Amino acid sequence: MNKKALVVFSGGQDSTTCLVWALKKFEQVEAVTFNYNQRHSHELEVAADIARHFQVKHHILDLGLLNQLAPNALTRDDIAIEAGKDGRLPTTFVDGRNMLFLTFAAILAKQSDCHHLVTGVCQTDFSGYPDCRDIFIKSLNVTLNLSMDYEFVIHTPLMWLNKQETWRLADELGYFDYIRENTLTCYNGVMGSGCGECPACELRNRGLQQYLEIRNQVNRHDE
Template identity: 35%
Template structure:
């Protein structure tokens, strides 16, 4: 592994990012997991991120602290905005303004320090909540920007943004993770998970997760309230 290519992998502790970490490792990358304590209301995801990063053999797991709650604008960062428990149309209030742009920018900085040319993110444009920063056009645009804005890019060491789940539904993601030995009981997907890891079972993220396990024909080991 000492001679393996390095990759920064965004790890939230959820189902998607955990699968992406397993994929990157399976492709032979030395994985540097990156999580964010960004003022989110659900602290249980950071505990899950540490669990899955350790279980999947990362080289290092870094948690960067941000204060996105200082600007609010999302049910995930402002406790005065309720997390919806019914299906909604359009971009939901759980969208955190510019979150993936901010996260990828910091991942890009760490990648430069590590001399890594690959960044993995678990965005998905099939079974997702309508977030604009989960689309192929966003990933392509960020990759183009990354190669214009960095010393690595200017010197010809191309930065690659990998989004291997982009065209996969939740069932396919779970099946792929199962083949790679992912233990999904370690993960948390709920928007309002308790500090001890109990999911609400009612939010949009819980619904998509449950449907995914049903579609994959895999037992759902999620601990619900």
Template identity: 50%
Template sequence: MTAADDKALVLFSGGQDSATCLAWALDRFGSVETIGFDYGQRHRVELDVRPAFLDALRADFPAWAGKLGADHLIDAGIVGKLSETALTQETEIAMQADGLPNTFVPGRNLLFLTMAAVTAYRRGIKHIVTGVCETDFSGYPDCRDDTVKALQLALNLGMDRRFVLHTPLMWIDKAATWALASGLGGDALVRLINQDTHTCYLGDRSTRHPWGYGCGHCPACNLRAEGWARFVADAPQPV
């Protein structure tokens, strides 16, 4: 095994899914770095919670603390400037004529994974982890398994590397995502993700719900709330 084989770079937005993926990577690799993107998102508060979550992860999980390395925050403002979506403008969330929600930011995940691969190339990292998912998602085409597999091939051809793109959440729903976090870090990790991550599309951290902070009515909040309810109902003990 080469040094690169035991290193991972996790796309960590500050939300539930990417936080769970970060724990997944820390459980599997000897060295883990994180990368986030500022693309002019209206829920920019997700970037504000990232440092606190990383600090808490180091403090509360000493077995992982020594594995957690550098965090990279990338200016991807061009994404917000090129797109006209409900995630980058003060626009009401709605479905579009093409059947996609207007929260879809064209090319976002393609660009993010490409930037992550460039960073991984420079840092000598082989494994790239992202929280995209086909099960509980809004129909975004850049979250599909076929898209990720095609991009992995393109990145490896274009950079002459053998990156591996990992998608731990691809085939599970939000309830199973909570359960995955519980299996990785117990109630302590579930509480940390519940309290210190941010997933609400509107960036609302003024209201605390049983499942975490959010407006309580956007698509992201609805998915998180429904998944939490199923997770709690199936949990052997209260969390």
């Protein structure tokens, strides 16, 4: 099996951490970003800028049909961004998104003899999204292999990390400041620390503060 990987890439904290992780692990890395008419096209620009920074070949695939099939707060201005309540999924959940992203990524990967797919899904801080669970990824991995008669391996380096631990990984990889300043996680399209109010920002910034407290304690102890 070769050492080429394709990263499912949005330009956010998690996928950028995965991109850096992949660059450390694999001999050749490419990235794929999906245009599903998300609320902020700025996400596509940020992903392209980061890919250029790391000199990674970057593919952008059109999945506009997803917007038509699954109306949600990430694609519609008239749907409010709300966390899940009373057992309901968050309004930012997009039915089938990760399944489609990974399926199209696998099709693209096979054309260039690439066996490794990397995604930033996480069950620890998964906001209630069922398609971020480990059992789903393992199931889809088997399905992709059977459907194309091809040996894919889906890597999920963040699967069992909370946001504080994801920041620590970014620091260990040597890109803490870059990821903090140049990624777009905010549902309202604000770079870096974001708007500070949407669920994505709350999760990101809470984990950041937790990690900074730990790092500062370690630094004081070493002085």
